[in-house]
Amino acid sequence: MDAAEFRRRGKEMVDYVADYLENIEKRLVYPDVEPGYLRSLIPTEAPLEPESYEDVIKDVERVIMPGITHWHSPYFFAYFSAASSYPAMLADMLCGALGCIGFSWGTASEATLMSLLAARCKAIRRVQATNSNYSESDVLGKLVAYTSEQAHSSVERAALIGGVMMKQVPADNSYAVRVDMLKKMMEEDKAAGLIPFYFCATLGTTPSCAFDRIVELGPLCNEENIWMHIDAAYAGSAFICPEFRPLLNGVEFADSFNFNPHKWLLVNFDCSAMWVKKRTDIIGAFKMEPLYLKHENQESGRSITFTHTHWQIPLGRRFRSLKLWFVFRLYGLQGLQAHIRKQVALAKVFESLVRADKRFEICAEVIMGLVCFRLKGSNELNQNLLKRITDSREIHLVPCQLSGRFVLRFAICARTTESSHIQQAWRHITQLTFELLQEPSH
């Protein structure tokens, strides 16, 4: 394919993309195929000679689309939102053409891991400075990290990778971690000879979008020399709205902070932003300087060296900041705020619909774009309802567990979700509920 053909095919692809997104709600949001469906549709080997572009693009609908979960359908209410916007797509086209290697934008899971590793390195050095007879593995065996029982699974996995113990702090009845509980656990652990070194707070937990009380947790962590990382993967985008800023109070105590613009800030996947209070903490943990990566300005002090090896796990990175730049400029702060506010308002619409139906209950305070709800009754009843929703494939949502109860998570995700889609989703849920409750077994 030469540049001339790319000009033609690229313009066709632009139309294909626009057609796809303009008509996305006509597609089943959740694919109706069995795992392995792809195997019989594709050859076992790459073709020897080039195929025609027409054949490939024909196969997009025949082979690929049947297996796609349409994350940007207005009937997608699962997980959290994944951002999508035309400006970000344009920037990604340019990014692909430039194909240059950028710096440290990771994902929230990676940010958590990096902060934990930096904290581990700092703690080991501190302990060894006063106990010179301790080996690194002696210290490792005593280190304890903490996070909420409601934290994302990637936090626990970071500890697994880092080879340190991690303890889950019980949350209060709003699913937030409070200082008393963390303090109590840390004191017990210190009394048992362990060394608390890291706490990962969450602003906007995955199950229920709860906010740990960082304004009271932060001072404790600072006093005790505990690294406080804040995972605000989803909710972090909302802090561009002044009315949500109070939830960020206490951020000044944090050692590191992360959120994913690719979740809620209209920047297409993937793009995650991490801040570190003292950059030497991160660099010190990972510094490696082979000759082929040295460059002239590194030690000049004029520039912050974003040499990727020191700030993240992969060596290379796409030029992701280009997407942020396109999106910030083409939406403006007001446009982005309007997007956040609209989605929060849509969640309130759904909450009202649930509250008006006596068969249902709301399971957690609705603060952002997530509504946790369930049928009053057994977990089994709610599992059955979710199975019907999933089987019908008209809307897509996923469950969570709160206080031992099976709960449905209704997350406002797509940029194109409107009030009409919420109404339609609720009609669909209540229709399936009606059918479920008609069955003799209930």
Place this chain on the structure above:
Amino acid sequence: MDAAEFRRRGKEMVDYVADYLENIEKRLVYPDVEPGYLRSLIPTEAPLEPESYEDVIKDVERVIMPGITHWHSPYFFAYFSAASSYPAMLADMLCGALGCIGFSWGTASEATLMSLLAARCKAIRRVQATNSNYSESDVLGKLVAYTSEQAHSSVERAALIGGVMMKQVPADNSYAVRVDMLKKMMEEDKAAGLIPFYFCATLGTTPSCAFDRIVELGPLCNEENIWMHIDAAYAGSAFICPEFRPLLNGVEFADSFNFNPHKWLLVNFDCSAMWVKKRTDIIGAFKMEPLYLKHENQESGRSITFTHTHWQIPLGRRFRSLKLWFVFRLYGLQGLQAHIRKQVALAKVFESLVRADKRFEICAEVIMGLVCFRLKGSNELNQNLLKRITDSREIHLVPCQLSGRFVLRFAICARTTESSHIQQAWRHITQLTFELLQEPSH
């Protein structure tokens, strides 16, 4: 920006991308700006109201392009190649529109880390099974990993992250690791009470594209229960050509293997492929199963669960396999082989030019698309030559160190590099050499 505007702007962007790539060699390959140049060109805050698209696109040339290193210029000979092709760009446009979350394609650095962590987990379990009084940190403190002194810095960093000791195995005079040296080191370590558990072999090292002798190293690793990972980040793509397959002999002894299609297989950055012999080894090390990530077919046995949490560090991933699919089909195996062979031939052209000039020497066997060369004489002389090359900005290459000598790496990178660019690059290098040697100090 609505769909109608995206159609218009997208088509303009397609032309911009094609224009950029058709005229890329007219741009200075290496940017002539100082670190921090960007600060005065961009505002300190995101705009309150949306800006016009015209303003943004005007700023691409005014603000962004002056700072870009043009990785796809035919005068870019630094690091290794970064793939770029029109089919992969088309696929990325579609990938951005779908915006769905894919599975486990990482980068080579991440693949190395994942293999090391899986090996660590396996080793700890094995040791604890026979020594039940050992704690996890007792075992960690005894584990030893090995890699070539020529291996990529990310290998050493994987050990740093994993909290285990890593030893560098001296290479032979072709810069490859041989079995005798590894065996000797392992035996000394075992005698000292340590536990060897992991060896990272490299096929195509970064400094000189050397190939560790896996056909003799593999059996030793298998006998000693050492996980052998193969990092073939760059050279791995060449194994689609039968004539390079002998270099892969011994791969059957490996526990894991990785290469980056984004380096040499025309798949735009980023796309890295990893194989694991026993997938339970990787999954076992990272399995986490929160309710919001459970899905129905997970335990059915009909599908391999690529749930991202178990196979890689980030939770989410772009739909990168789409790029592979477009590229395989639109180039065909023959087209991809032709690309590899052409670049290897271009390296031979450059090698001949160097060999014909008595002032220069070739520093390592030229096997793939990389030529390591230097001026006969001091390291300082070669550092001066590289400084002149870098300052002139007409071609871009980076150095390496081989046997304590400062060496210039000339890597065939861009898809569009032709013999004429090689000739021009050599004329440029010899002109700068002439000027350098004219100076009284030499």
